[in-house]
Amino acid sequence: MKRYIIPFFLNFQGCPHRCIYCDQTAISGEAHTEVSSVIEMFLKYHGTEEYCAEVAFFGGTFSLLPVEKQEDLINQVIPYIKKGVVNGIRFSTRPDAVCKKRLSWYKENHILHIELGVQSFQASYLDMLKRGYSPEKARESVRLIQQSGLSVGVQLMLGFPGQTREDFFKDIDEIIRLHPHDCRLYPLSVIRGTPLEREFQNGSMNFISLGTAVDWVVDASELIESEGIEIRRIGLPHTPDLEEKIVAGLYHPSFADKVRFERLKRAFDKADAATGATLIVHPADLQYTYRICRMKKKSCQVMPDPSVRRSTILIQR
Numbered sequence: 001m002k003r004y005i006i007p008f009f010l011n012f013q014g015c016p017h018r019c020i021y022c023d024q025t026a027i028s029g030e031a032h033t034e035v036s037s038v039i040e041m042f043l044k045y046h047g048t049e050e051y052c053a054e055v056a057f058f059g060g061t062f063s064l065l066p067v068e069k070q071e072d073l074i075n076q077v078i079p080y081i082k083k084g085v086v087n088g089i090r091f092s093t094r095p096d097a098v099c100k101k102r103l104s105w106y107k108e109n110h111i112l113h114i115e116l117g118v119q120s121f122q123a124s125y126l127d128m129l130k131r132g133y134s135p136e137k138a139r140e141s142v143r144l145i146q147q148s149g150l151s152v153g154v155q156l157m158l159g160f161p162g163q164t165r166e167d168f169f170k171d172i173d174e175i176i177r178l179h180p181h182d183c184r185l186y187p188l189s190v191i192r193g194t195p196l197e198r199e200f201q202n203g204s205m206n207f208i209s210l211g212t213a214v215d216w217v218v219d220a221s222e223l224i225e226s227e228g229i230e231i232r233r234i235g236l237p238h239t240p241d242l243e244e245k246i247v248a249g250l251y252h253p254s255f256a257d258k259v260r261f262e263r264l265k266r267a268f269d270k271a272d273a274a275t276g277a278t279l280i281v282h283p284a285d286l287q288y289t290y291r292i293c294r295m296k297k298k299s300c301q302v303m304p305d306p307s308v309r310r311s312t313i314l315i316q317r
């Protein structure tokens, strides 16, 4: 069954301050105003399919909105949950905006999943980003959400100025230890008009290259998925507005494709498939696999199977 997220963008609402790298308008466009119109738009295009869908309050700090505002947003989704056309609600927030008491209220009020913008579990990078919480707080919030019975996703950044591969993998090890339901990996980009841009223009910041970032994320995503943690997204969503505003740092509109392609290429080499072999891959990897077969000049049959883990290749014997 297809899974959909119906995003409702809050654009900074609830945020205690603007994080130095963040420009929600460039990433998500203008803030949404009516929950019902976002859901109705979704239903217009997907209402006749067999699906599972959650409304997601993204782009701000949902759990720091005034309680009445949180209730109002949730109440706007409830009629659709009762009709059975929406399965539940998720939201994104910061680690320092997670409160144990409130979590049980969320659970009783159709929240299924919380996405935590952790960014890093290392104090030096959290300080650099001026996030305002400690690595301990980030770990504690992940655990609190897990203990509440809600599912948790962790957003992690890479490509901080001066970051080494070893540093990045310390954060990946932390993800594996905490074992959230899923995670997002995205490189730090300098967006025009943000405080980070001013720091970038005033000083010297060395960012890792695109090739290095792809290499790190290929290995990290392999490790994470092999532990049964889902990778929800790689890279920032691509919008022409965002692309036009990138000043420095790591940004590529097809960053995720590059990572998936490289992983499959490595899997293909490892499988050492002979011409004529039948390769079984996840349906989302079909096109990448055809491309690799052409590149390697091997004529193989490629079969889709949704039970196969992404970026892996099985050979039918």
Ligand code: SF4
Binding pocket: 012, 015, 016, 017, 018, 019, 022, 023, 024, 059, 060, 061, 094, 117
């Ligand atoms: S990164 Fe998150 S918490 Fe920070 S300003 Fe952006 S939306 Fe708000």
